[in-house]
Structures are given as structure tokens and as C-alpha cells.
Amino acid sequence: MAAFQPLQPISRFLLPRGPLLLRPQTRLLMQHATGLRHASTPAKGLSAEFLRRKAAQQQKATPVIPQPDIYRPPSHGSRKPNRNLENRIYGPPVSEEDKKRMATKKYPNMMSPEGSFSFWFLHDRGIHMWITLGILVTLSIAAWYMDFLSRTIYAELLPTRRDFVRHPYDTTKRFIEVYKMHMEYTSQLYTQQRLKKAEDVDKRRQYRLERQREAELKGEEYVEDPRYYVGEDGVRRRRVKRWFGIWE
Template structure:
């Protein structure tokens, strides 16, 4: 059974073919008739417009799937220039000619400079080496306590031997002073540790050490030894009787 639907005029497009041949008053609506599935089957079965007078329902067209990309031209078939092909002499002349804004042609010094890897390696390593040497000498000239003895750079050309000897003296004295300060710092640290151990021994303070807790304590120094170490004296000489007897080990291990 056909269904009847009324569509208001303001919902229809203005350029619809319905409004080209005739016009309707603004208060009038347009009634459309839709065919049912039975009508469509009857029309598809061979019934024409003249048989039953019902509209023919056309079949839904297939979906159009355009290709993902158009046809491409082969690269080898495209001409690289307009006109006849170049001769061998013209190609050689183009390679030797220098064009503005482009790389230098082959066989020139500019082409060798920009394309030589060995030349670039030599320039890079020479620059790094010169920076390293400059930093090495400037470290002594700025941070060394003997920087007042550094000779001026002008003596390098007038008195090169004296210049080298002065720099050698500055470097040697700087390293000696550095080693002496390191030794004094290490001795002060050892004395501080000895005084701390002596203080803890006299006051009965024991530190918790996980290694000594598991494996036990070894031979602990006596009070006299700790006192001598803290005060910087010579440790007392142990008598042979005080020395512990060596325990025999099984197979030299246990």
C-alpha cells in the first residue's frame, strides 16, 4: 500500500524542477507519493508506465570508486632539455664552465677543496690539536702559583731555548707543588681518622660495621698504638711474647 507524505514548500530546494514549470501559492503544500516494495517489484517484473500507471522505481546505481592516483608518466621518457641532444664537446664544456650560485666544476681548486675528505680531516684535527695545546699552556699561565715566572710570548722568536726552559721550570714546579699539597691533604686525613679512632676507643664507643658483625673482628690495636698514631709518635715495639702464635692451617687455607 502506498504511503502519502506532505512536504512543506520551504523544505524543498528553490531550483527544483517542480517550480520551473508552475508555481504554487505559499500556503499550499506539495503531496508526494512513494511506491512500496510491491510496486517496485511489479515495475521491475515488466509492468511499464502504461500498464498500471504507477511510477517506475529505478535500481540504485553502483558506488563509484575512483582510482587512488592517476596514471604516471615514466621518468625516462621525459625530455631533460628542449631541442636536439647535446654533443660530447658541449657536455664537456658544460662540465668545465663555472655557473653562478652552483658548485665549482671538476678539475678546479674550489672543487678539490670542497670535495676532499682528507683535506677536511687535516683541517679538523689541526684545529683540535692547536686548541688542546693552547688550553694546556693557558692552564699553567692562569691557575699555576708560579704564573709570574711564565715568559712572554715575544721571547719565543727572540730566545726560543730560554723560552722553552722557563716553561719547563714552571711546569715542573707546578707539578711538585700539586703533589706536595695532595700528600699533606692525605696525611691530614689519616691523622683525623687516627684521632677519631683513639677518641672512640677511650670513650668506649663502638661503630656498627656489618662486615665485622658477620665475619668477626680481627686483631684490634692497643690503646698505646692508637695514642701513638693520634699524636704522631712512633708505635711501641711489640715483644715476641705479645705476638700471637700462628695457627696451623689445613692445606694452607683453613
């Protein structure tokens, strides 16, 4: 009679894929058939012993070895420091004259003492405000003067710096005269531009009226271009559409 042979597990990739409930449980068959235990399966007999040893190890306190005094540094004595002796001053008491002298003494690499000129210069708000405003005014005057030199046509009539040093009064008077000439010239330019603009507006208005008369004589209706409109100043401009407040 043939001996009983244990069942051999079938490889997973050889089994057909079916529902989970209908798949054969090969691991259970192997355990019941061969009686072997996998390494990943925890042993029941060692779990209680393992927990007991772990609890005993946790109950043990960490041993503390006392530090001998021979290795203790001088800055960390064995006794607690006395807080009352921290602000103690060794030597004779400091007098009022010594305090005043120490307050006004200049120490290297430190801020200037009170009462000195450098302390006043660094902490006074008035002197800082005066310096700041002086720099801003100087820069604004320099910018205005450079712009004036780049725009005026009378730059050759302006006095030089040497003349200002030698004759400041006459140089200032001459500069004012040249500046008045420059202002008169710019006023004339602006007046001519304004008159030319008004003349152009009048010509456009006359042109539109003439077109309307021609249309009336021919019996036609004069229709203006809806793409343009005439503003309050008489200038004909193109209408611009807006979408959500943004120019087209």
C-alpha cells in the first residue's frame, strides 16, 4: 500500500483568478498538511515571556553616577551660588565725583558720553532735520537749474561761476533778467500754441457747417459719423468703446 504523501502547494500564478471567496487557501492547506510554521508567524509561547522581559526592563531606572569633586570645574561649585553677592563691588565705595567722571569719560570703541559734542551731534533732532532739509533743497535747486539750462535759448547770456564769485550782486541781477526773458519767450510760445489750437477748432466748425449747408441745398440729410463726436472744446474725437471699464 502506498504511503501517504502530503499535498504540494500549487503556485499562485498557475491558479485561475476568480472570486475571493472561491480562491483556494493554499497557506492554510500547507499549515495543516505539513505542520510547518513560517518565520513571519509569531510564536504563541514566546509572546508572554517577551512582554514580561520588556516590562521588567522598563521598570529599571537609569543609573546615575555621581561626579567626583576632583573633576568639578571652578565655575560650577558643588554649593549653590549666593545671589546676594552677585552685585557686590570689591574695593572702596564709588563717590559722586567718580560717577560724574566715569559718565563723561570717553572709552574706546564705545558711544560718546553725555555732554560731549559728538553725543549732541548724534542725538539732536534739530541738527539732523536741518541737514536733511538742506540737502533736499540743494538737490531741488540743482535739478531746477539744470532743467532751466536745457530749455532756455538764452544760455549764452547767463553769467559764469567765476563772475558769481567775483561779483555776486551783479551776477544775481543779470540772472534774474535772463530768467525774465526766458519766461516771456515761453509765454509767447504757449500763447501761439493756444491761438493755433483755437483757430483749428474754428476751421473744423466752419467745415462742418459748410457740409450741412451743402446737404440742405441738395435736399439730403446730413448724418455725422457715429464713430466720432465733438467735445466741449470743439475738437472732433473718435469714440472709444469700453469693456468692463477697460479701454478697447
